[in-house]
Amino acid sequence: MARTQGSHSEITGPRIRAAALKLFAEHGYAAVSMRQIAREVGVQAGALYNYTPDKQDLLFSLMKQHMDELLEACADRVKDGDATTRLHNFVDFHITFHMGRADEIFIAYMELRNLSPENFHTIETLRRAYEDVLEAILTAGLVEGVFDVPNPKVTTRAIIAMLTGITTWYRPDGALSPPEVSDLYWNMTRKSVGV
Amino acid sequence: MARTQGSHSEITGPRIRAAALKLFAEHGYAAVSMRQIAREVGVQAGALYNYTPDKQDLLFSLMKQHMDELLEACADRVKDGDATTRLHNFVDFHITFHMGRADEIFIAYMELRNLSPENFHTIETLRRAYEDVLEAILTAGLVEGVFDVPNPKVTTRAIIAMLTGITTWYRPDGALSPPEVSDLYWNMTRKSVGV
DNA sequence: GTCTATACGTAGATAGAC
DNA sequence: GTCTATCTACGTATAGAC
Numbered sequence: 001m002a003r004t005q006g007s008h009s010e011i012t013g014p015r016i017r018a019a020a021l022k023l024f025a026e027h028g029y030a031a032v033s034m035r036q037i038a039r040e041v042g043v044q045a046g047a048l049y050n051y052t053p054d055k056q057d058l059l060f061s062l063m064k065q066h067m068d069e070l071l072e073a074c075a076d077r078v079k080d081g082d083a084t085t086r087l088h089n090f091v092d093f094h095i096t097f098h099m100g101r102a103d104e105i106f107i108a109y110m111e112l113r114n115l116s117p118e119n120f121h122t123i124e125t126l127r128r129a130y131e132d133v134l135e136a137i138l139t140a141g142l143v144e145g146v147f148d149v150p151n152p153k154v155t156t157r158a159i160i161a162m163l164t165g166i167t168t169w170y171r172p173d174g175a176l177s178p179p180e181v182s183d184l185y186w187n188m189t190r191k192s193v194g195v
Numbered sequence: 196m197a198r199t200q201g202s203h204s205e206i207t208g209p210r211i212r213a214a215a216l217k218l219f220a221e222h223g224y225a226a227v228s229m230r231q232i233a234r235e236v237g238v239q240a241g242a243l244y245n246y247t248p249d250k251q252d253l254l255f256s257l258m259k260q261h262m263d264e265l266l267e268a269c270a271d272r273v274k275d276g277d278a279t280t281r282l283h284n285f286v287d288f289h290i291t292f293h294m295g296r297a298d299e300i301f302i303a304y305m306e307l308r309n310l311s312p313e314n315f316h317t318i319e320t321l322r323r324a325y326e327d328v329l330e331a332i333l334t335a336g337l338v339e340g341v342f343d344v345p346n347p348k349v350t351t352r353a354i355i356a357m358l359t360g361i362t363t364w365y366r367p368d369g370a371l372s373p374p375e376v377s378d379l380y381w382n383m384t385r386k387s388v389g390v
Numbered sequence: 391g392t393c394t395a396t397a398c399g400t401a402g403a404t405a406g407a408c
Numbered sequence: 409g410t411c412t413a414t415c416t417a418c419g420t421a422t423a424g425a426c
């Protein structure tokens with residue numbers, strides 16, 4: 001029988017975050033109650049407040065962590081090589097990183113409007129920093145004379161939207177393997193910038 | 196003084212739909228209450244139920260109408276010409292149509308998970324029909340030998356995701372005019388399919 | 391067709407026992 | 409650190425007066 005009293009976790013904090021992540025991605029932040037999250041974890045609703053000041057902060061900290069990890073992992077991946085190599089690495093990075101984090105991506109793109117104004121500003125700044133990574137690569141390619149990109153800002157958004165769209169249909173047990181997906185999208189990206 | 200009693204509208208129905216559209220797009224279906232919608236319209240919450248059986252049906256009918264209009268307008272626009280012409284027309288149609296309907300698009304893409312299973316199935320079928328229009332154009336271009344598209348299904352999704360992403364940044368008072376945006380995206384699309 | 395009033399459930403969050 | 413109990417507010421939806 002499960003205990004109904006007392007501390008049963010050094011790991012309740014992470015389990016709350018995992019449950020919130022899953023439920024927010026599945027039903028949306030506004031549609032998920034603190035009681036649902038508590039039930040998923042196996043505690044009472046009041047216990048959640050030992051780990052988060054409120055529901056809003058739970059959402060924000062999930063998004064913040066995701067963006068921080070995204071930016072850090074990305075920077076490592078695209079710092080070396082010529083513009084074409086860096087663009088290829090960016091595309092492959094974006095796809096690979098996002099495939100393993102479907103829930104995080106979904107929340108990051110769908111729940112922006114449920115952030116408080118201050119929290120929105122923080123996340124938006126990080127999102128722009130990520131866009132800037134790609135824009136810098138496109139601009140570098142222009143300088144090198146290897147890309148044909150009339151408007152790097154718009155092209156940046158177009159490429160990221162195209163790549164992120166993968167999350168709406170990709171399934172691990174689907175017909176295409178991750179390398180196949182990466183290859184297909186790299187070829188589209190490559191051609192669209194004139195390489 | 197505004198009347199507080201009696202019928203003040205042959206047009207309350209459309210106003211309710213307009214208010215719901217705006218509020219759902221702004222805050223999300225789950226975060227918007229019937230009371231908020233009523234306040235926006237200037238009636239009491241109970242009065243809404245003269246026009247919709249429930250909140251779910253309000254969401255569904257907005258999405259259904261949008262998809263019906265999308266499919267009808269699209270069909271007219273891409274039926275004639277060679278594959279390249281039809282692709283160009285599709286891209287321009289998608290961009291132009293979506294620019295004037297930011298709220299509808301937002302809801303159509305964000306609120307799928309808040310539909311009941313039956314309603315979801317209906318909308319999903321319409322969404323696939325729209326994808327099929329583009330996929331048929333890509334396949335026609337392959338047959339004509341003018342497109343280089345290894346995987347028409349994936350390319351279809353990639354192009355639609357790229358085009359739809361415009362709605363996240365385009366503003367009527369921004370730096371780019373609709374024709375400029377259309378031109379930029381047409382060139383990316385064109386190159387990505389090898390034309 | 392809209393109002394007021396309300397039924398009934400659940401929301402986020404807190405207090406105090408253990 | 410978790411529980412139970414609870415506060416207060418608000419949710420959807422309905423009933424019946426006008």
